[in-house]
Amino acid sequence: MTSELRAGTLELTLGALGVVLGLSAAAVLPLLLPWTGEATLALLAMALGFLPFGTAWLLGRFRPGSSLLRPRALPVALAIALASGLLVLWLFNLYRGQVRVLNHGDEPFALWVDGKRVARVEPSSGESALAGADLTLPAGERELRVVAQSGRELFRATEVVEGGSPHLFAPASEGYCFSVERRGYGDAKDEPLDSQPLEGSNPFWRLPDGISWFTPNPEPGPFETSGGTLSCLRQKRCKN
Numbered sequence: 547m548t549s550e551l552r553a554g555t556l557e558l559t560l561g562a563l564g565v566v567l568g569l570s571a572a573a574v575l576p577l578l579l580p581w582t583g584e585a586t587l588a589l590l591a592m593a594l595g596f597l598p599f600g601t602a603w604l605l606g607r608f609r610p611g612s613s614l615l616r617p618r619a620l621p622v623a624l625a626i627a628l629a630s631g632l633l634v635l636w637l638f639n640l641y642r643g644q645v646r647v648l649n650h651g652d653e654p655f656a657l658w659v660d661g662k663r664v665a666r667v668e669p670s671s672g673e674s675a676l677a678g679a680d681l682t683l684p685a686g687e688r689e690l691r692v693v694a695q696s697g698r699e700l701f702r703a704t705e706v707v708e709g710g711s712p713h714l715f716a717p718a719s720e721g722y723c724f725s726v727e728r729r730g731y732g733d734a735k736d737e738p739l740d741s742q743p744l745e746g747s748n749p750f751w752r753l754p755d756g757i758s759w760f761t762p763n764p765e766p767g768p769f770e771t772s773g774g775t776l777s778c779l780r781q782k783r784c785k786n
Contacts, residue, residue, distance in 0.1 A: 568595025568630030576641040580684030588631035595630035599623035643707040651718035685709035729763040
């Protein structure tokens with residue numbers, strides 16, 4: 547076997563190992579390390595993608611002057627590492643869910659998730675797009691614990707956060723009712739306004755994608771021609 551063929555075979559083998567390690571890390575690390583930031587995860591995936599080439603270099607397989615050392619090996623290794631890191635950044639939000647936390651009580655409370663204090667939520671009663679705390683939490687089963695400023699535990703439960711989806715968590719909202727309001731536009735503007743209440747006694751809900759927070763949908767304009775539907779979350783005092 548010629549040195550050129552050996553070099554090509556080695557590069558192909560290392561490249562395949564780098565792709566497997568880097569892309570697998572990009573897909574699995576956000577699940578194994580749910581509380582780790584995306585920059586750290588991207589660096590870890592890049593390091594694993596580069597690992598086969600780096601190991602070969604450390605073992606002296608790519609010694610200066612060796613016939614196995616070819617200039618294109620380093621760009622290939624860097625490209626695999628970069629692709630692994632970019633994949634983490636692309637997938638990161640799929641492993642996270644948006645959670646809006648509301649506090650309609652009389653005092654601030656602290657939210658603990660999986661034993662970590664993640665937010666202090668001030669009381670708010672008005673329907674405002676800025677009400678509450680807007681959090682991004684790892685997907686999967688999460689232990690939620692709400693503790694009032696006085697130290698009294700208000701809520702504790704295990705809830706499922708769905709990746710890439712918005713959620714509402716309102717643990718101190720007795721007397722308030724929530725609904726999803728949908729309005730059609732364009733070809734669907736003559737359809738009646740649809741309002742669906744959020745059902746159940748559990749104060750944790752998964753909401754439709756693309757929902758706006760407590761901002762009424764605008765009235766249909768006279769010049770809209772394409773169809774579409776907008777959804778928004780509304781709140782009001784319960785009738786009973």
